Each structure stands twice: as C-alpha cells, then as structure tokens.
Amino acid sequence: GAVVSQHPSRVICKSGTSVKIECRSLDFQATTMFWYRQFPKQSLMLMATSNEGSKATYEQGVEKDKFLINHASLTLSTLTVTSAHPEDSSFYICSARDLVRGSGYTFGSGTRLTVV
C-alpha cells in the first residue's frame, strides 16, 4: 500500500534554532501533503496543506513565517520550524493521499520535537 516516510522521528534542539522535518511519499506521487500538529493526549490539528509547486495553504492561527513549508517535488514536502521555542515542542505528523490507489490518507510516523 501507500507509504509515507517522515524524518527525523525525534529531534531535540536549542531554543532559537530551526528544525527541518521531511515527509516523503515512497511509492506514489503526492501533489498535496498535509501537516498536522498533535499535543499530548489531544487530537490532530491541521496546520497547513502543502501544494507541489505552489505556496502552502495555512490554517487560521498558524504562523506561515514560523512554519515554513516547501513542496518542491511530487514526493517530498518539508516543514521547517524557524526560531523554535519551547512552546513549539509537539508531535508533528504529515500525511498524503494516493489518488491512484484510493481515498485513504496515509500518515507518516511522526516527529517528536523537543525545544530546550
């Protein structure tokens, strides 16, 4: 089935630095990918929709300058958390949909970001 690979799975960074998270569709092309954020014991909140070759669409309340999204190819989207602060610590998950195979959204394994 469709596979989405997300790296790194876990990252610890210092406050003020930037962190890049990669999301790859391994066996299908994804013109659209999605980035979610999940706080402990809470549901997933959609942050933005990443569109290949164009600007991402951000959800209300999400700072586009803080969370930079690049979708330069049909198999790769990246989320960069710029000038990270402890409140950015969270679980970030990406997903994509294989339009050829079906209508389920496949999720990456997630990235646990801890800002110290």
Place this chain on the structure above:
Amino acid sequence: GEDVEQSLFLSVREGDSSVINCTYTDSSSTYLYWYKQEPGAGLQLLTYIFSNMDMKQDQRLTVLLNKKDKHLSLRIADTQTGDSAIYFCAERETSYDKVIFGPGTSLSVIP
C-alpha cells in the same frame, strides 16, 4: 463549522466486542475514516466508508454509518490487548481535500 465528536475513553475485556462511536456535523462529508494511533507513533488507517454506504466489514472491523443522524461507529470483534490504542474518527469534506479529526477514543483492553 465542521466538528467531529467522540467519547474519550472505552474499556473492554479481552475477547469482548468494542464499539467506538462518533458523530459529525458536516452533511456534505464524502468519506469517513477510522485511524488507530499507538503511543508515540503515527496514524494507521484502519478502514474508511463512503457516505453512500451503510456498512462496511473488514475482518474483525465493522463500520456502521447512519447518515441521517450523522453517526459513525467502529465495532472491533474479539478485542485483543494489541487493540489498545487511541482511535480517531475523521471526516473528509466534499469541497476541500481536507480531513477533520475527532478528539480520539482511548481504548483499553483488560486481559
């Protein structure tokens, strides 16, 4: 706006059936999904149902959809300890390629 609701906790004995319920508000939803999340992991798609279906069965999983009441349920037969996880109900809006998640139901299976 769109909203998806679920009960937060469910506890069952091993071997019993589990039923996780979900309600949603967007009547234009086309697909409804059930995802499973184990601690520290991403989400695993368990099953999905198209809005013109009433029921879908896949091995131990049965999904029932009552479109009139906007109610979705997931039944897990012969629940095992490995089924302990958080289960998310999600809907996909017709107009947008966007999925809205419920708060998740934490299923605990007692041996």
